[in-house]
Amino acid sequence: MAVPKHKISKSKRGMRRTHQSLLLNNILLINKRTGEKNLYHHISTDGYYRGKNILYKITKNDN
Template sequence: MAVPKRKVSPHRRGNRRSHDSLSVDTYVEDNESGELRRRHHIDLSTGKYRGRQILEPNDNY
């Protein structure tokens, strides 16, 4: 059975867990509609991405 040779220090434990935290999604205000949307995502209310019409406009969002 494998047994650790020494106790892992709190510093090493913290370094290992440093990437486990959850990040908050960032939102930006759309230039045309003024609504919040995720960066690099299509605005679902207008159906546009970077000024180009990608999807049909949807009134449900």
């Protein structure tokens, strides 16, 4: 059975847990085109990523 050899201080415990408190406001980016919030390194809902259209909408041409 795993048992810790030494007591972990409150400071060390807190240092380990610092990354658990990421706020959603810090990881959201406001889209300049639509004003919506989306995550960094992700495509927005309208299909744009870093100002370029990544997802093209397919339209049917009646020719």
